Amino acid sequence: MTTATYSPRPGSAPWPRKVLAHARMEFRLLIRNGEQLLLALVIPLGLLLLLGGTGLGNRLPLGDGAPIDDAVPRVLGLAVLSSSFTSLAIATGFERRYGVIKRLGASPLSRTGLLAGKIGAVLAVQLIQLAVLAGTGFALGWDPAGGVDAVLGVVLMVLCGTAAFGSLGLLMAGVLRAEATLAAANLLYLLLLVGGAILTPVDEYPAGLQGVVRLLPSAALANGLANATVEGVIPWAAALSLALWAVVLGYLVSRTFRWD
């Protein structure tokens, strides 16, 4: 017979340990999920191969440079969108449906711990996305400009883009039912891919639409990444635009997030 003792000895683990445990759990679950992997890796990789490895990139208005040089930063933007927004929104929506958010709400993991863990898992996925897509890009002849500034620009864009789109994903998962989040997140992903200046520069849009498209966070993300790797500059204006989106959407998340 087991002689376990149940005498109370409660206490919360240190914050970094809780965040690391949560990030590790979300990351493990994500890489086990085929649909999430499709969104995060297979679609961006397929697009990069199509745009950079076939003649398709020459026929589409990706930018003024070599197709692979224009395609890599824009596909990176799509990858950031998929991991920080679409995957995060769908996963969080179903966590709410399955009672996981409620379960964690009654645990020592605080709201900040939950959000930090989720961001940690997204950043871990993005590291893999960056490695796979950049590696494939180099194999296809990608020649980024700018050296250190380009690297800093890409890191800045990934962080600001994750903050903005992650907030949008959490907002959607907080106010919609899980099924509605699934549909809306996929729809918005497609709409931004086609109409949000992810693959096509803003200047290629009809003149009447350019003013609106330029304000979208997707345009700031993709154009910022393109500026960093094609022109070799740190895209401060795009970073500021994404940071403003992150502040507004983050505020809305703080007003709408529920543990149940």
Add this chain to the structure above:
Amino acid sequence: MEIDNLVVRYGEKAAVNGLSLTVTGGTVASVLGPNGAGKTTTVESCEGFRRPYSGRVRVLGLDPVADHDALMPRIGVMLQEGGAWSGVRALEMLRYVATLHTHPLDIPALVERLDLGTCGRTPYRRLSGGQKQRLSFALAIVGRPEVAFLDEPTTGLDPHGRREIWQLIRDLRDDGVTVVLTTHAMDEAEQLSDQVHVVSAGKVIASGSPDELTEHHTKSLEDVYLALTAPPKRETR
């Protein structure tokens, strides 16, 4: 745990309407009542998920909403259903929740006690109803809480499983854990509880030990409960 004149509203409807009860530390208290009586809302108010419209809730001297982060490490919550990712393995989930606490229970001993060893690597969505219940129970107590809120802990368990959970609840109480039990199983409440609170229409309509409520076991708790919560008879013409 003290609840004083609690009112919780969902829009215009009051789910809990002036409910008061006290649970003494180191005892087992059962909250009984018909569906929609306000049991779950009351317990969720103690867990910080519901904000009172009026009244006062204190658990271990803390306000569950205002002191949420301070209270959560000190309580354990067993949800009525769900509470785990569909793809997470049973043991993986238990280890994860244990990591959030400073002095969790010994995992192998808990797994053995709750007979979770055979399903440790099974994804949550493939667990049977009984296995899900036992895992949920383990998640509620793994952090060695001072108060454990258990929502229908034996639903879906076979008679052996029920008896094992009952013994575990007694062991928790004997080791100093306060247990708040929400259940529809009258035999469970009668067997385990030091105090029983019957809730109807958002209020406590009867409280006492099983011995008091059943008038020294001259009636069954189920008969007492049915009499207390019987719907008003319709007039016949």
